[in-house]
Amino acid sequence: MHRRLFVLSLALLPLAGCASTASKSGSQSRASAGMVNSKCPMVPDHPIKPGVTTTYKGNTVGFCCNGCIPEWNSLSDAQRDALLAKAK
Numbered sequence: 311m312h313r314r315l316f317v318l319s320l321a322l323l324p325l326a327g328c329a330s331t332a333s334k335s336g337s338q339s340r341a342s343a344g345m346v347n348s349k350c351p352m353v354p355d356h357p358i359k360p361g362v363t364t365t366y367k368g369n370t371v372g373f374c375c376n377g378c379i380p381e382w383n384s385l386s387d388a389q390r391d392a393l394l395a396k397a398k
Contacts, residue, residue, distance in 0.1 A: 344370050345358060345363060345369075345370045345371065345372040346369040346370065346371060346394070346398065347371055347372055347394060347397040347398050348397065348398065349374075349397050350372070350373050350374035350375075350378060350397065351371065351373070351378075351382065351390070351393040351394050351396070351397040352373060352374070352378040352381055352382060352393065353374055353378065354396060354397060356374035356375075357374060358372030358373060358374060359372070359373065359374055359375060360372075362374070362375060362376055362378075362379070364379050364382065364383070366382075366390060366394070371394060
């Protein structure tokens, strides 16, 4: 049951309507500027935005908008690890 909810929540994440207006170019250079990911872990088709970060397991994780951070914080470590692995 929990696995189905997790898979469903991952499928619905892109529908959350993140307010990112950042360009898709240059996301790799932002990642190399101290962040461990090159795209938003919550909305993978959005690039990360400078300054929109949090710390997870001693690493800086970037997001496309401030709205993604509370969603990220509500996830379990296993869910965060899975999303971050896809966003690198």
